[in-house]
Amino acid sequence: MTALSLTNVNKSFGKVHVLKDISFEVEDGEFVVFVGPSGCGKSTLLRVIAGLEDATSGEIKIGEDVVNLTPPSKRGIAMVFQSYALYPHLNVRGNMSLALKQEGQSKNVIAERVNKAAAMLNLGEYLERFPSELSGGQRQRVAIGRAIVREPKLFLFDEPLSNLDAALRMNTRIEIANLHKQLSASMIYVTHDQTEAMTLADKIVVLRDGRVEQIGSPMDLYNNPANKFVAGFLGSPSMNFFPAGLVSEGDDRTIGIRPEDLFVAEDGALSATVTHVEKLGGDTNVVARLDSHQITARLFGQHDVEEGTGIRFGFAPERIYRFDQEGARLSQ
Amino acid sequence: MNKARTNPFNKTAMHGALIIYTLIALFPVFVILINSFKTRKAIFREPLAMPDSESFSMIGYQTVMKQGDFFLYFQNSMIVTVASLFFVLLFGAMAAFALAEYRFRGNLWMGLYLALGIMIPIRIGTVAILEMMVATGLVNTLWALILVYTAQGLPLAVFILSEFMRQVSEDLKNAGRVDGLSEYTIFFRLVLPLVRPAMATVAVFNMIPIWNDLWFPLILAPAEETKTLTLGSQVFIGQFVTDWNAVLSALSMAILPVLVLYVIFSRQLIRGITSGAVK
Ligand SMILES: Nc1ncnc2c1ncn2[C@@H]1O[C@H](COP(=O)(O)OP(=O)(O)O)[C@@H](O)[C@H]1O
Numbered sequence: 040m041t042a043l044s045l046t047n048v049n050k051s052f053g054k055v056h057v058l059k060d061i062s063f064e065v066e067d068g069e070f071v072v073f074v075g076p077s078g079c080g081k082s083t084l085l086r087v088i089a090g091l092e093d094a095t096s097g098e099i100k101i102g103e104d105v106v107n108l109t110p111p112s113k114r115g116i117a118m119v120f121q122s123y124a125l126y127p128h129l130n131v132r133g134n135m136s137l138a139l140k141q142e143g144q145s146k147n148v149i150a151e152r153v154n155k156a157a158a159m160l161n162l163g164e165y166l167e168r169f170p171s172e173l174s175g176g177q178r179q180r181v182a183i184g185r186a187i188v189r190e191p192k193l194f195l196f197d198e199p200l201s202n203l204d205a206a207l208r209m210n211t212r213i214e215i216a217n218l219h220k221q222l223s224a225s226m227i228y229v230t231h232d233q234t235e236a237m238t239l240a241d242k243i244v245v246l247r248d249g250r251v252e253q254i255g256s257p258m259d260l261y262n263n264p265a266n267k268f269v270a271g272f273l274g275s276p277s278m279n280f281f282p283a284g285l286v287s288e289g290d291d292r293t294i295g296i297r298p299e300d301l302f303v304a305e306d307g308a309l310s311a312t313v314t315h316v317e318k319l320g321g322d323t324n325v326v327a328r329l330d331s332h333q334i335t336a337r338l339f340g341q342h343d344v345e346e347g348t349g350i351r352f353g354f355a356p357e358r359i360y361r362f363d364q365e366g367a368r369l370s371q
Numbered sequence: 372m373n374k375a376r377t378n379p380f381n382k383t384a385m386h387g388a389l390i391i392y393t394l395i396a397l398f399p400v401f402v403i404l405i406n407s408f409k410t411r412k413a414i415f416r417e418p419l420a421m422p423d424s425e426s427f428s429m430i431g432y433q434t435v436m437k438q439g440d441f442f443l444y445f446q447n448s449m450i451v452t453v454a455s456l457f458f459v460l461l462f463g464a465m466a467a468f469a470l471a472e473y474r475f476r477g478n479l480w481m482g483l484y485l486a487l488g489i490m491i492p493i494r495i496g497t498v499a500i501l502e503m504m505v506a507t508g509l510v511n512t513l514w515a516l517i518l519v520y521t522a523q524g525l526p527l528a529v530f531i532l533s534e535f536m537r538q539v540s541e542d543l544k545n546a547g548r549v550d551g552l553s554e555y556t557i558f559f560r561l562v563l564p565l566v567r568p569a570m571a572t573v574a575v576f577n578m579i580p581i582w583n584d585l586w587f588p589l590i591l592a593p594a595e596e597t598k599t600l601t602l603g604s605q606v607f608i609g610q611f612v613t614d615w616n617a618v619l620s621a622l623s624m625a626i627l628p629v630l631v632l633y634v635i636f637s638r639q640l641i642r643g644i645t646s647g648a649v650k
Pocket residue numbers: 052055057075076077078079080081082083084
């Protein structure tokens with residue numbers, strides 16, 4: 040069954056056309072990630088799904104119901120915001136129980152659900168504290184707890200990790216993944232970070248300028264990007280692009296190759312100058328200049344490469360992607 | 372960190388400046404207060420001297436208590452000021468919230484229209500206001516004053532408050548909507564507490580002109596039972612003879628409630644600034 044389906048959804052703010060003909064589906068229990076650069080309309084799309092903005096045209100269905108005119112609180116959704124957005128005048132328990140009170144749930148049900156969520160998120164000892172007395176990570180967990188207690192059909196997360204520091208971000212990411220397994224609820228997760236998208240998603244929706252560029256599983260998109268934008272956006276370090284003319288005379292296409300598919304070879308096709316070396320222990324990233332293009336090679340293990348020296352890279356022909364002038368993918 | 376904060380010279384200079392300013396600001400109040408406790412002769416002979424056993428006199432206060440119903444005037448002023456502030460803050464905040472929060476046709480024009488009142492003094496409309504009050508039978512009621520002062524205070528209130536409301540986290544309001552709070556609850560429970568400093572500012576700005584106003588009480592509510600303190604005190608100021616003891620005593624007593632209101636609002640102001648932010 041589908042938990043959510045959007046059909047040709049458009050959204051304009053006055054003359055600014057922010058969302059353009061968006062259509063996709065979220066299956067029951069699926070974890071869907073919207074990914075795209077800042078300002079591409081991810082938050083707007085999430086707000087349209089939540090009912091915080093009205094779609095200018097198009098149809099939004101949650102479960103079996105068209106919800107275009109349903110207010111946010113009646114859509115069976117819960118949302119976690121980037122800035123946490125905890126109610127400053129309520130303590131943690133108050134924050135988590137407010138929505139249930141509004142729904143008219145009984146005291147017992149509220150207490151039971153709040154305690155269960157608090158246990159799940161290790162918030163038990165903080166229930167009587169106010170938001171101003173919590174750390175960033177704890178606030179984020181409260182915000183997630185506030186969503187969990189409502190037992191929604193669909194969770195919406197808007198960049199929930201972007202205000203956390205790197206270590207906490209990784210932990211919370213794993214927590215969210217575990218939560219998804221425990222609750223087996225449908226989740227939509229917005230991020231501009233491709234790592235979060237790759238690690239969390241069952242299905243990724245890549246957005247650019249308010250348009251869907253491609254939809255698919257992380258490995259689908261990684262191995263089979265529909266265009267240069269998707270190819271460059273997913274993967275870290277990102278895919279290398281250079282004119283095909285550099286390897287075969289007169290070819291006006293663009294070649295893309297992933298950093299891990301390049302290897303150092305005496306008779307390699309690409310002759311470059313090393314500009315920078317990043318030694319990560321497990322991997323070594325070699326950044327080099329190829330003609331006027333910067334390319335990165337990711338070598339497995341530890342390598343001693345001198346900066347400023349010449350280097351030749353080789354690649355297997357079947358590992359390269361070709362794109363036309365407009366950035367669309369070509370089948371070889 | 373901040374150099375100005377740790378440098379002892381700067382600190383002394385800053386405190387010195389503040390103390391000098393405080394002294395200058397309080398001097399007139401001080402003069403009024405000491406002279407209100409002196410005999411008429413002493414007031415004129417040595418206006419800056421403290422009252423001593425010879426010059427001490429409560430005659431001013433006695434005159435004020437005897438003359439007219441001073442407590443009633445007091446009460447009238449209080450009712451008018453508090454009620455006007457209440458309405459200015461309530462309607463001002465509501466209008467500001469609507470302008471800041473909702474996109475509707477003519478939003479910008481409505482905002483400009485409401486702000487226009489800042490530039491046009493309400494006294495220009497006195498004759499029309501008087502005619503309206505006569506027509507509605509509100510002349511010589513406190514409501515006449517409350518309505519006029521509310522109208523007078525709203526433009527600046529809307530202008531200042533809408534600016535502050537725009538800064539309240541969008542996410543917070545949206546979280547409330549997702550949780551099923553009504554727009555009224557979002558306004559009263561989430562947004563208002565966060566703009567409390569701005570509310571206090573608006574209250575302080577409005578309070579003193581209302582309390583001190585002579586114009587509208589004189590025109591709209593000059594009856595004995597609706598006289599405000601400022602108007603009531605005028606009986607002591609004659610064209611030829613002024614009862615300075617009584618004027619100074621009345622003024623001294625008029626300062627007190629404003630002071631109390633000010634302390635209440637400035638507390639709010641500071642509490643608002645220091646209370647935990649959204650994030
Ligand atoms: N209320 C609004 N009024 C006008 N433009 C808006 C509004 N909200 C968002 N936008 C515009 O829509 C675009 C997408 O914004 P947003 O959805 O926040 O992007 P993202 O979350 O992907 O960074 C931006 O260009 C932004 O300026």
